[in-house]
Amino acid sequence: MQKGTYSLEDILSNLKIKTLNDMQEASVAANRQHSDVILLSATGSGKTLAFLLPVLERLDPANKKTQAMIVAPSRELALQIEKVFKLMGTGYKITATYGGHLRETEENNLVQPPAVIVGTPGRICDHIRRGNITTDTIETLVLDEFDKSLELGFQEEVSFIISSLPGVTKRILTSATEAVDIPDFVNLDNPQKLNFLPEDGTPQARLAYQQVLSPENDKVETLFRLICHLGNRSTIVFCNHREAVERTSTMLSEKGILNEFYHGAMEQRERDSALCKFRNGTVNVLVTTDLAARGLDIPNIRYIVHFHLPHTEDSWTHRNGRTARMEASGTAIVILAPDEKLMPYITETVDTIQLPEKAVLPEKPKxxxxxxxxxxxxxxxxxxxxxxxxxxxxxxxxxxxxxxxxxxxxxxxxxxxxxxxxxxxxxxxxxxxxxxxxxxxx
Incomplete structure (x- = not known):
């Protein structure tokens, strides 16, 4: 793959990767042969590079207009895609657009059209309506985590985006789950499907499963004792509601556990601050909603704690996908109240943790x-x-x-x-x- 001033070797070197994995190689090959490709692959397997390389191969350095658009369901995922593309070091410009970011800043970035635009559905729609994006020159469309983007609430925006792109000749859809029907408005034409999901739908064996039995329906005390038991390792605690996230975070803080909380109603700077503190080790515990189940690229997360049981099997899969990424190992832990049972779709062996009687606070981060x-x-x-x-x-x-x-x-x-x-x-x-x-x- 040689075009302009970059080569695949340069890109991999810039990304500190030795070789493409099987899924990425299959994606590059399939995208050369087919106009529309559906890529199914587990979270953390390298899907971003698997679609960015085919996007890159279609960019024309002589074309100074926008040539590709990538739609992502969350701002964090959009920013992650932008980061990977920039690290590839190809010389092409990419701009991320998302809610919570100053629109004026984005408008300035769009004055000189970037080769690639990545963004969330609502903000992309906003820029299209304002005439900030030259839509007729866009030939490549990527829907990343399309199952999430096509969920109710995003349908209308994604439909509007697609209807606004008359020149699209290539579509790439990616997902970490098969559980979704693709609407007709996506206009797929005999797509090639690549399925790299594990055959039984479960993550790789390096992810261990454990449960903790809480003696009370209010599980905060059990969560506190569990975190003390786990020590100062990187841990994400998932709750089902924003209110529960803040309540749980506050109660852990009152018990001496340094933590940050994270959910969709926070201001962008607050979200950036919380994630940054978790990434850099200022805190080792992040209490969050399923917002953090997708798109967050935080290395070395050791434990996933399901404080609330996930509503769906998809949610279970995506939450657990934050750990045991690439070659690392991780553990998913479910806290069960007396009246709760493990979800029926959990077929793996689940070990029960016996917590020590005495809880000793973990060492504070440095x-x-x-x-x-x-x-x-x-x-x-x-x-x-x-x-x-x-x-x-x-x-x-x-x-x-x-x-x-x-x-x-x-x-x-x-x-x-x-x-x-x-x-x-x-x-x-x-x-x-x-x-x-x-x-x-x-």
Whole structure:
């Protein structure tokens, strides 16, 4: 695969991947031979690259208009796709559009049409209606996690998007489940279906299953004791409702468990902050709704705890797909109240955990997260932030952890024991001659 200034070897090198897996190779081959392809593959198997490579092969460097559109069901998934595409280092421009992001920023990014647009259905519709996207030049359409995008509530938007793209000659649909009928408005023409899902529909054996029996219907005390038992390992706790997420998070905090919560009603900056703290190790516990069951690329999640039983088998599969990704192992744990039973679709061996009588709080994380009121639009990057903290803040490089730079702000993990002194030293300093607000991230 050679086109313009990149090669497959360059792309894999940029992504720190040695070779494509079987599913990715099959996708590239099928997309060369068929106009429409449906790709079914387990969460965490590398579907993003499996459709980005075929998209890339169809891009014409001489065409300065938008040539491909990728529709994703969540902003996190859209951002993940944008990140992978940028890391591929092809020289083509990609722009992500999603709710909660300043529309004016996106409009500025669309003035010079990107080769690829990735976004959530509602925001893409908004830009199409405002005339911000040159729709007639788009020839490739990807519906990622199409089962989620086509659920009730997204149908109308996806239908409008497809009807607005008269020039589409190629469609790629991906999913981690087969449990959905594809509506006629998608206009698939004799699609080639690639099914790389496990034959029995269950994740790979490296995912272990356990249960904890709660003596009471209110399972918070059992959850607290379970987290103490698991120690300070990366853990996602799934609840079924936003209210339960906040209540559970608050009660864990009151018992001394540092955690963040995450759900769809939060402001974008709050969501970014919560995910960043979980990613960088400021907290090891994330309490969330099924919003976090898809699209979040957070490596090394060790435990998935089902505080509430999932409503559907799909939800069970996607929640568990956050752990045991690629070559890592993980454990899915169900907490059962006295009147609850395991779901009938769980056919795997489920071991019962006996929790110790005495709960000992896990060791506190060594990192804390700073918020910096400057980002990409202020021409601030990770190197600037490291330089600022080591020179002005007197930190060593090993005192600085994960850095995430957004459009208008940034997050950076630093060793917690040095945070107070660092904040005191840098309070009147400037980054790139710009006065910025720096504080512990809320």
């Amino acid at each position: 990192w804390t997260t700073l918020f910096i009121s400057a980002g990409k639009k202020d021409k601030v990057n990770k190197i600037d932030i490291v330089g600022f903290l080591t020179k002005k803040g007197m930190l060593k490089k090993e005192d600085v952890g994960l850095i995430e730079v957004k459009d208008f702000f940034s997050f950076v993990a630093i060793v917690k024991s040095k945070a107070s002194n660092t904040l005191h030293i840098i309070k009147d300093e400037r980054i790139k001659n710009k006065k910025v607000k720096i504080d512990v991230a809320k």
